[in-house]
Amino acid sequence: MTSPVTVDTIIEAHWIIPVEPEKTVLIDHAIVIDDGIIKAILPSSQARIQFTSLNHIALNRHVIIPGLINLHTHAAMTLLRGLADDLPLMEWLNHHIWPTEKQFVDANFVMDGVKLACAEMLKGGITCFNDMYYFPEVTAKAVIETGMRAAIGLIVIDFPSSYASDADDYLAKGLALRDQYPQHPQLSFCLAPHAPYTVNDRVLANIMTYADQLDLPVHIHLHETHDEITHSLNTCGLRPLARLHQLGLLGPKLIAVHMVHLIEKEIKLLKQQNCNVAHCPSSNLKLASGFAPVTDLLAHGINVGVGTDGAASNNRLDMFEEMRLTALLAKASSHKAETLPAHQALRMATLNGAIALGLDKITGSLSIGKAADITAVDFSGLTLSSCFDPVSHLVYVAGQEHVSHVWVNGKLLLDDGELVTLNEKELINRAIQWQKRLNS
Structure with a gap:
């Protein structure tokens, strides 16, 4: 039996909407990321057999879309x-x-x-x-x-x-x-x-x-x-x-x-x-x-x-x-x-x-070989229940407040709603200082 391939990150989600091919909704699938690139998109059950990663994220009530x-x-x-x-x-x-x-x-x-x-x-x-x-x-x-x-x-x-x-x-x-x-x-x-x-x-x-x-x-x-x-x-x-x-x-x-x-x-x-x-x-x-x-x-x-x-x-x-x-x-x-x-x-x-x-070969859809620019939206909340069509929900129901995770080039920049590379309190304080200057 072939040993599983070690990769940087595996993200499992209830829904994945890759945008390409059009009107595609994948259920209980995983995105496999290595070196910032999407290596595979496949059923979660197969991903667990074929790949292994120390960074394995399960988003069981979420929809994954391109950033x-x-x-x-x-x-x-x-x-x-x-x-x-x-x-x-x-x-x-x-x-x-x-x-x-x-x-x-x-x-x-x-x-x-x-x-x-x-x-x-x-x-x-x-x-x-x-x-x-x-x-x-x-x-x-x-x-x-x-x-x-x-x-x-x-x-x-x-x-x-x-x-x-x-x-x-x-x-x-x-x-x-x-x-x-x-x-x-x-x-x-x-x-x-x-x-x-x-x-x-x-x-x-x-x-x-x-x-x-x-x-x-x-x-x-x-x-x-x-x-x-x-x-x-x-x-x-x-x-x-x-x-x-x-x-x-x-x-x-x-x-x-x-x-x-x-x-x-x-x-x-x-x-x-x-x-x-x-x-x-x-x-x-x-x-x-x-x-x-x-x-x-x-x-x-x-x-x-x-x-x-x-x-x-x-x-x-x-x-x-x-x-x-x-x-x-x-x-x-x-x-x-x-x-x-x-x-x-x-x-x-x-x-x-x-x-x-001119970036469509790099980003814009979830496709093998493209950069792992990925957004996860949490559909577990009251206002998103129940969900008959996740694409419809994204456009007509979901808001920016429902975004839970964001990756760019495979790097996690938003982790369960928390910024990874930016200090939110510091940014707010700087904005307040500028507001005082502009009002002076």
Whole structure:
């Protein structure tokens, strides 16, 4: 008889939802992890025979899913949560957020804000996030310390900040950062021009050149509000998407965030160019930006992932809430209850995000050979009883408070609800100190 193979970790669970293949639910199965990689997924009874591990975890009332992927956020802005609520986007930015950032944002602000965000995201089952903010080198350092995975946005914007003097300086510093981490197991990078109304044509053209040369995604706010479109028509004579198309920015590397206000020919253009969309339903609702035509985007075969946006405009980094809203808003707007079923919402919050970031060979689903980026959700509580369909429960019932365990690259970062690499009390104290500074 063959001796069992020794591996790093074996996780048994009542349900495993791998996302790939679609609509698959495995009952009483185990995930076998070795050297941070998923080595096998098989019935628990077979796993006990074929493998052995000192780290054998039995989650008998849990569902295991791929780690959630937050396709758009501004992690450091967690320190600005609730600073200026109930305002439209441009008033919120021009009169509150940008002035506050100009006065207070520095490397220390970003480090504390990103760590606070990482803690919140890990406790909510998020293993990877796509960021856009100042001092991306600090964000990268914080991510490495916490053990999470992140796509670091190399922000570019036309106006100066404490981070960079002009658009060329932003771009140069961002590209230098990317060169520091050519193959880091937790980090990837995106070029992140803020928006069409804050980045000029020359810089956008340069960004497209670098994206092609370095094979980097381009992460940009786009078609978020009516004001944005009106401004573009008045200054350029083109709607923002047409302007980006003219500059050569549309393509499979583009991650277009929000995409609320679209006409039919623009949706067809997005499909023709194989663009990706990051859907942020809570932020769109809170800023009264509108309702993104997600049903139409999906019907055209466009890859749509889900993001929270920053905590200053959401005000939570809760991907369970975003999944639920994604499904419910699609049903309401289409007047069809069968629109965007739960399994599709889960895929949008996992694998679709990985595809947009070019990380789908690494993460986004539970597949042999992929990184062990895993979230466990405890279904033993009162509000989750009884369960007829675990996928439906994940989207319509479960919340971030039900997440019990999180692994990234096979490393346990959340253990029975407790953070492993971050000190929660210390993070709260730092946030309180920043709140006092901002209020002074």
